[in-house]
Amino acid sequence: MVQKSDETPRRRGRPRGFDAGEVLGAATERFRTHGYAGTSLDDLVDATGLQRPSLYAAFGDKRALYLATLERTIERAGRAFDQLIGADLPLEQSLKVMFRAVIDGFLTGETGPSGCIMVSTSATSAVDDAEIRARLAAFVRLEDDKIEQLLVARGDPLAAAHARLATSVIHSLSVRARAGATRDELEALASDCVTMIAG
Amino acid sequence: MVQKSDETPRRRGRPRGFDAGEVLGAATERFRTHGYAGTSLDDLVDATGLQRPSLYAAFGDKRALYLATLERTIERAGRAFDQLIGADLPLEQSLKVMFRAVIDGFLTGETGPSGCIMVSTSATSAVDDAEIRARLAAFVRLEDDKIEQLLVARGDPLAAAHARLATSVIHSLSVRARAGATRDELEALASDCVTMIAG
DNA sequence: TGATTTTTGTACCAACTCGCAAACAATCCT
DNA sequence: AGGATTGTTTGCGAGTTGGTACAAAAATCA
Numbered sequence: 072m073v074q075k076s077d078e079t080p081r082r083r084g085r086p087r088g089f090d091a092g093e094v095l096g097a098a099t100e101r102f103r104t105h106g107y108a109g110t111s112l113d114d115l116v117d118a119t120g121l122q123r124p125s126l127y128a129a130f131g132d133k134r135a136l137y138l139a140t141l142e143r144t145i146e147r148a149g150r151a152f153d154q155l156i157g158a159d160l161p162l163e164q165s166l167k168v169m170f171r172a173v174i175d176g177f178l179t180g181e182t183g184p185s186g187c188i189m190v191s192t193s194a195t196s197a198v199d200d201a202e203i204r205a206r207l208a209a210f211v212r213l214e215d216d217k218i219e220q221l222l223v224a225r226g227d228p229l230a231a232a233h234a235r236l237a238t239s240v241i242h243s244l245s246v247r248a249r250a251g252a253t254r255d256e257l258e259a260l261a262s263d264c265v266t267m268i269a270g
Numbered sequence: 271m272v273q274k275s276d277e278t279p280r281r282r283g284r285p286r287g288f289d290a291g292e293v294l295g296a297a298t299e300r301f302r303t304h305g306y307a308g309t310s311l312d313d314l315v316d317a318t319g320l321q322r323p324s325l326y327a328a329f330g331d332k333r334a335l336y337l338a339t340l341e342r343t344i345e346r347a348g349r350a351f352d353q354l355i356g357a358d359l360p361l362e363q364s365l366k367v368m369f370r371a372v373i374d375g376f377l378t379g380e381t382g383p384s385g386c387i388m389v390s391t392s393a394t395s396a397v398d399d400a401e402i403r404a405r406l407a408a409f410v411r412l413e414d415d416k417i418e419q420l421l422v423a424r425g426d427p428l429a430a431a432h433a434r435l436a437t438s439v440i441h442s443l444s445v446r447a448r449a450g451a452t453r454d455e456l457e458a459l460a461s462d463c464v465t466m467i468a469g
Numbered sequence: 470t471g472a473t474t475t476t477t478g479t480a481c482c483a484a485c486t487c488g489c490a491a492a493c494a495a496t497c498c499t
Numbered sequence: 500a501g502g503a504t505t506g507t508t509t510g511c512g513a514g515t516t517g518g519t520a521c522a523a524a525a526a527t528c529a
Contacts, residue, residue, distance in 0.1 A: 084475020085525040106394040108307035112517060183397055190445055195305040195394045197448045198382055208449040232462040242445045243438030246389055249396045250407040263431040283505020284495040
């Protein structure tokens with residue numbers, strides 16, 4: 072063990088002056104706010120602090136960077152769902168925790184409530200771009216499947232149908248958040264959904 | 271009655287070579303497909319057959335034209351809801367007719383299923399533009415209110431909550447259509463919602 | 470030390486963006 | 500007929516777009 076641990080392979084040239092994860096997070100936030108077509112490279116340079124050539128070398132062109140932010144979003148959502156399923160809370164409380172987290176996230180944003188990047192920006196580009204459409208489809212399937220898995224584990228006999236409806240409410244929460252709905256309005260809708268499934 | 275009927279006020283100069291309603295419809299379709307930022311003036315010239323200065327004289331700049339397409343969409347949706355309410359069908363059938371019409375519309379599009387222009391494109395621009403956000407908020411409120419009005423008229427004691435959930439399903443149908451969902455999948459979700467409200 | 474490798478900063482380019490000016494065309498009014 | 504009014508066509512120009520060439524900087528390797 073005289074060598075440095077191989078978790079840092081000590082690459083050869085000049086080391087990077089940035090953390091790829093943080094940069095991806097900053098890019099995600101800009102894309103979530105303004106959408107794909109509405110975000111320029113100057114915007115991304117401004118948001119990430121990196122110059123164009125650094126962005127290009129690390130992630131590829133604008134579209135590849137956008138696709139990377141979508142992948143990141145899908146992975147993080149999947150982990151959040153798995154954590155909720157593993158928490159083993161009772162049905163009603165599981166749904167309340169889920170909607171609370173969703174609403175908290177949707178109400179954040181650089182300039183105001185920005186909702187969900189998949190629902191509000193990737194859906195816009197999905198018609199023109201098959202790869203973006205595939206990411207959006209994978210995300211929606213993830214929502215449907217993970218919520219169904221949660222409901223099955225809590226003994227809901229109508230898990231599949233209820234999961235689709237809960238996913239639909241999540242989509243609408245994103246739309247409503249961007250439309251300027253208040254937290255109370257979003258929570259009322261979530262509460263309606265919880266009552267319908269668990270009430 | 272020697273004069274022409276005043277329904278055609280006989281304006282003074284050269285008459286227009288286009289129908290404003292048709293042009294607005296063509297612009298709506300382009301905006302619905304590619305979003306606001308993703309639609310260029312060249313696209314609009316191509317879609318409408320009008321040259322730039324004619325578009326400008328008739329509707330103003332690109333943003334004003336987009337806002338006009340949103341207004342048109344809101345008005346048409348309002349009329350469709352009123353017609354459904356006036357049709358006086360029983361509860362379950364009213365909902366089925368509504369979802370059928372929604373799904374039919376969402377599955378159309380220039381290059382593929384394009385969903386709802388409000389949910390899939392105005393939501394994207396709503397964060398940056400207060401007027402677009404106001405139109406989106408008005409549209410969502412229209413959906414909630416008109417569906418509640420329909421449910422109240424059919425004797426649903428949970429009309430308000432059920433209306434919000436039905437609106438949410440409509441929003442999700444738009445997202446799912448753009449994600450590439452099949453008609454069967456969309457109809458299954460709509461059926462879940464009808465069962466939940468009327469079943 | 471000096472050669473090599475990788476990242477970073479500056480500057481740039483061709484293409485596209487929106488919007489408009491100016492001339493031309495078609496109709497109405499007198 | 501001839502002026503006034505409105506709509507259409509052509510073409511342009513200032514600014515922005517996404518993407519890249521090139522050299523300087525910062526590290527490792529020999």
